[in-house]
Amino acid sequence: MAGGWSKFGERYTRPTGALELMQDLGVAMDGEHATLLLGGGNPGSIPDVQAIFKRRLAEIAASDESFERLVGRYAHPNGERRFRRLLAELLAGEYGWKLTADNIVLTAGSQAGFFLLFNLLAGEFSDGSRRRILLPITPEYIGYTDVGLEEDHFVAQLPDIRELPDNFFKYRVNFDDLTVTDDIAALCISRPTNPTGNVITDTELGKLDRMAREAGVPLIVDSAYGLPFPRIIFTEATPLWNDNVILCMSLSKLGLPGVRTGIIIAREEIIVALTRMTAVLSLAVGSVGPVLLEKFLASGEIISMSQKLITPFYRRKALAACELLQAELDGIPYKLHTPEGAFFLWLWLPGLPIRSAELYERLKDSGVLVISGHHFFPGVTESWRHRDECLRISYAQDDDIVKKGIGILAAEIKRSFAE
Numbered sequence: 001m002a003g004g005w006s007k008f009g010e011r012y013t014r015p016t017g018a019l020e021l022m023q024d025l026g027v028a029m030d031g032e033h034a035t036l037l038l039g040g041g042n043p044g045s046i047p048d049v050q051a052i053f054k055r056r057l058a059e060i061a062a063s064d065e066s067f068e069r070l071v072g073r074y075a076h077p078n079g080e081r082r083f084r085r086l087l088a089e090l091l092a093g094e095y096g097w098k099l100t101a102d103n104i105v106l107t108a109g110s111q112a113g114f115f116l117l118f119n120l121l122a123g124e125f126s127d128g129s130r131r132r133i134l135l136p137i138t139p140e141y142i143g144y145t146d147v148g149l150e151e152d153h154f155v156a157q158l159p160d161i162r163e164l165p166d167n168f169f170k171y172r173v174n175f176d177d178l179t180v181t182d183d184i185a186a187l188c189i190s191r192p193t194n195p196t197g198n199v200i201t202d203t204e205l206g207k208l209d210r211m212a213r214e215a216g217v218p219l220i221v222d223s224a225y226g227l228p229f230p231r232i233i234f235t236e237a238t239p240l241w242n243d244n245v246i247l248c249m250s251l252s253k254l255g256l257p258g259v260r261t262g263i264i265i266a267r268e269e270i271i272v273a274l275t276r277m278t279a280v281l282s283l284a285v286g287s288v289g290p291v292l293l294e295k296f297l298a299s300g301e302i303i304s305m306s307q308k309l310i311t312p313f314y315r316r317k318a319l320a321a322c323e324l325l326q327a328e329l330d331g332i333p334y335k336l337h338t339p340e341g342a343f344f345l346w347l348w349l350p351g352l353p354i355r356s357a358e359l360y361e362r363l364k365d366s367g368v369l370v371i372s373g374h375h376f377f378p379g380v381t382e383s384w385r386h387r388d389e390c391l392r393i394s395y396a397q398d399d400d401i402v403k404k405g406i407g408i409l410a411a412e413i414k415r416s417f418a419e
């Protein structure tokens, strides 16, 4: 372009972790390159779940009314009303939350929802002040990193590390150093956490909820992997919502990333603002996800499907991946974050002689895609060697791919330590 891009263009076309990850994923998925995909956040293929969705699609195709709503009409900019009403009823029934369809807005995937939400709440204000999103614990989701319209959209804190038996460890929120200063617009955590598989405890969550309320700012809880669906969570955890919590959900990890449906549950003022933003940005959000799923919300099958099919699928894969990695890395100074949810192993290699970004490149050359840990510290300005000693490894793909990938990964790690 002769005159270059606009500032907006420059901001959103520069290389980012999210772009690298999605491009790697796209190349691996096109089938032309023999790449073992242990990188992206693509969910696994669960045949029984896919069969349920396929049947439902056929049912919709056979019904004029459903088909019309699926593809033939713009929805309201806050998303399909029937889906929102059924979801509100389901959540009220399951958890006793006092909410209605008016507390729910749908977005074009939760990534797009975070773009709207983070820029609605934080950034530059008309009085010239600036507010930022506080991430009380990192590592945290790579996708938050570059969504801010301006630099420095996030301020974040490093975790405490609790060492556990058998080379496991768990990150905890460092409450001793956590303060919600006046320039904070909201707190945000993912639970289960992408990339670590951490599920911050009910006590930690309760404390963050109180701190946010006392500071008069919302607590955003990203439940893309959590409760009540898709329930990729292997520990006891109680979900939280109240009028100060903004709960973000997604249909992606049910096995439906292609429908691009995100869900934001919040007090009405926030829902109205997000609805207005959607109308400008995209008129309406897609109806395919909502119409596909509404029947399972009405029957509650979305919960039983998550409990009976999705949780056990990922629990088994988590265990298998841990065992493989533990066997392969015997003799190497490694630690694994205890896998409590989502579908990643977070591997920490204390004393790794090269940076994890270099290890990522070497692995890519060897045909294995993982993600370098350094991407997962949005808003952290302190230097910390730990950031460059970690990898995120997805175990969502088919068992033979995970097995082969972990074998190559372990060999490359051993080579790096031997240099």
Ligand SMILES: Cc1ncc(COP(=O)(O)O)c(C=O)c1O
Pocket: 041, 108, 109, 110, 111, 112, 141, 143, 190, 193, 194, 222, 224, 225, 249, 250, 251, 252, 257, 260, 261, 262
């Ligand atoms: C923690 C977390 N939040 C949000 C998202 C975005 O999901 P989507 O835009 O597909 O709804 C992801 C995707 O991987 C994620 O891992």
